[in-house]
Amino acid sequence: MAAGTGNGRTISGTFAAVRGWLLLPSWLTIGFFLLIPVLLMLVYSFLTKEFRGGVIWEFSLSAYDQFLFDRGLFGDDPPRIEWTYITIFGRSIAQAGGATLFCLLIGFPTAFFIATRSSHTKVIWLFLITIPYWVNLLIRTVSMKFLIRDNGPLNEGLLWLGILDDPVKLINTNFAVQLGLFYSYLPFMVLPIYASVERYNFVLSEAASDLYAPKWVILRRIIIPAVSPGIIAGCILVFVPSLGAFLAPDLLGGAKTFMIGSLIEEQFKGNAGNWPFGAAASMILLSLVLIVLTFYARAQSRDQV
């Protein structure tokens, strides 16, 4: 530290000697708590299932085989394409995609509104956005269940107002799962977009307007491209956790149809007790997420050029 800044070195140059070590805590944490578990999962996905949970240390492709091929109830039919798990993954991707879309539709105007307030009202709006998230996700999901059940306040209220004649069936539907996901992850969309819009220079919009660009053209050609890093980050932050969610499907969807998260949970915690298959499903999920992130990284690097 004695070097100071007086000798013409940049601030970052001051720390040149230790710079290599600054990431050490992160590397240790990531290595220990992320890479090792993921590698373990990879190894387990290629092991043999033990009867009643656990693994036998023998190489086997049966977990991936089970994912891809349907060999009938008794396991001795000629293999056909297994649609069960593809359906579960498809359903999860559709739910996560829907949640992302709804979050974007509501989150973008909200973020725009907040970012264009005066600096001290901004703080209040941001504060309001985060308040519900002081409460644990589980409790918020259970509360949602109470609100939307057949004889819950939402239905009772609509009946009382005469808007409905019969309670609308919400609980234990895909729509309820969608609602739960959307509600859980909305701030993850609002905050990154807000950060982008905040940095956006509105002089650009004014310039476009002076040149007679219609409002929607300004939005489409100028504002959205300028804040797109925030939009993409928000979409990823909503899509990825939604893909593996199991609280909302469990509590709001009635656990009747599996999503990826509940399928994996069932392999480790539930009746099935098939660890290699759970590990294989996790690896496939991880690969999907990596593909999404790769697209993002590509899009980002294109922007920089």
Added chain:
Amino acid sequence: MTPIKTLLAGTAMTLIAGGAAADGQLSVYHWFEYIPQELLEKFTAETGIAVTMDTYDSNEGMLASLKAGRLGSYDVAVPGDYMVEIMAGEGLLDTIAEGELSNFGNIEAQWVDVAFDPGRQHSIPYQWGSTSFSVNRDVYSGDIATTDIIFNPPAELAGKINVLDSQGEVMALASLHLGIPQCSNDRDQLRALDALLQEAKGNWASFGSDIAKDVLVSGDAAAGMIYNGFSAKGREEGANIEYAFPRQGYVVWMDNVVLLKDAPNRDSAIAFMDFLLEPENIAAVTNYAQYAAGVNGVGEFLDPALATMPENNPGADAGPGAFIAVCDEATQRVYDQIWTRLRS
């Protein structure tokens, strides 16, 4: 859960488990909403042993957790009958030496030498009861003494049924409905079982065990598979529900306190088992959970209402009660396949 929260929860659990390994501690792995907190406090007051408890909501979940590395952090668990047999077979249970339990003689004669634990080498009786289903009588007033309520429901109940998230109980009740033996390895019977569940699923609203009572009380479900005492609690909470003893038969179960292998506080575990074999203490569990104890002399401590409770009294035309059978590996594999297909 965010990764941070998972990490924090994991750390907290490690700290708790670490604390529980000290002397004068007892670490219990127990079903949810089953043992009254006052009874645990009484045990601590009498023995000076502090109790920590984690809960589970299915026998299979408990087994998975123990096999995933939690063995060695708990002293006792409370598996159902068939699960005692499975856990013993997996080598997860410690043996209770003869004479080690001073209250062993209190066990009712019919529960001493049981098929799932001959001679009670690893377990003591805890509570026993039955599993079938209950129906909201405001919604449906017809005949409910038939498994059709779950597997081929009347129009009033279709789409409003909760089913236990428990393979053993669902398969056993479905087998009773079809009149086939449990763990049958006959392919036609297994196909029929699969077809029955696939068809019935369309009429079911949800799967869940810990929610079984609440969905009936709240009206989310108009019928649901449930344990007899749990249904009685739901009825007392104001739901107009009736517990059925179907003519096709129903599931009988007994939960048992087992001594886990590598128990960190083995002496505390033995003390706890002796404590639970005292009629007055086990009667407190029975009064709370509304099942039945397997210990002599509980009568005078029981709530008199329990004896006449409809959930404890199968009618004259009730079918036979059956324990859940433990299937061999080949049949279990088919059962797992059927279960996955059911949930997909």
